[in-house]
Amino acid sequence: MPITLENVGIAVRDLDEAIAFFTDLGLTVIGRDTVSGEWADTAVGLDGNHAKIAMLQTPDGNGRLELFEYIHPDAVETHPTLPHEIGMHRVAFSVDDIDAALETAATHGCVPLRGVADYKGVYRLTYLRGPSGILVMLAQDMTKS
Template identity: 70%
Template sequence: MDLRLVNVGIAVRDLDATIAFFTDLGMTLQGRDEVSGDWADTAVGLDGNHARIAVLQTPDGQGALELFEPIHPAGIEVEPAQANTIGMHRVAFQVDDLDAALAIAARHDAHPLRGVANYEDVYLLTYLRGPSGILVMLAQDLQRNPLATT
C-alpha cells in the first residue's frame, strides 16, 4: 500500500489573518475555495457543511496545511490545546533563522510562550500561539545554521 501525507487541516476563526501569518513565515498559498454540497456533507460528516478553505505549501514542497473557516455549521470555540493535550495540538516548522521567524510572528502578535530553548546545542526551538490559538513550534537546526544569535 502506498501512503503519503497530503496535508494537515486546521479550523480557523479568520482565514485571511491565518493565511497572512503562514505566508509571512514563508508558505505559499496554493489556492482558495468555498466548499459545500452533498459531497462535502458526506466527506466530513456534517449536514449543511459550508466552509471557506485555503491550501498553503511549505517552500520545499513537502508539506501543506489546509486551513478552513467554517460558515455552516458555525465554528465551535474551545480553549486552545496545551502541549500535553491528547490528540493533534501543534504544527512544527524548521526555519533557517529563528530570530527572523520570531520577528515575523511578532508582527501577527504571536510570541514565544516562555522563551527560546536550546536543545543540546542541536536546535533552538520555541512554541508560540498563532491565529485562532494554533500552537506553532519553530526550530532552527544549529548544525546547519551555526550562527544563531538567540
C-alpha cells in the same frame, strides 16, 4: 501499501488572518475555494458543511496546511490546546533563522509561550500561539548554520 501525508487541516476563526500569518512565515497559498454540498457533507461527516478553505504549501513542496473557516454550521470555540493534552497537538516548521521567524510572528501578535530553548546546541526551538490559538513550533537546526 505506500502512504504519504497529504496535509494537516486546521479550522480557524479568520481565514485571511491565518493566511497572512503563515505566508509571512514563508508558506505559499496554492489554492482557495468555498466548499459545500452533498460531497462536502459526506467527506467531512457534517450536514450543511459550508466553509471557505485555503491550501498552503511549504517552500520545499513537501508540507501542506489546509485552513478552513466555517460559514455553516457556526464554528465552535474551544480552549487552545495545551502542550500536554491528548489529541491534535501542534504544527511544526523548520526555519533557517528562528530569530527572524519570531520577529515575523511578533508582527501578528504571536510570541513564544516561554522563550527559545536550546537543545544540546543542535536545535533552537520554541512554541507559540498562532492565529485562532493554533500551537506552532518553530525549530532551527544549528548543525546547518
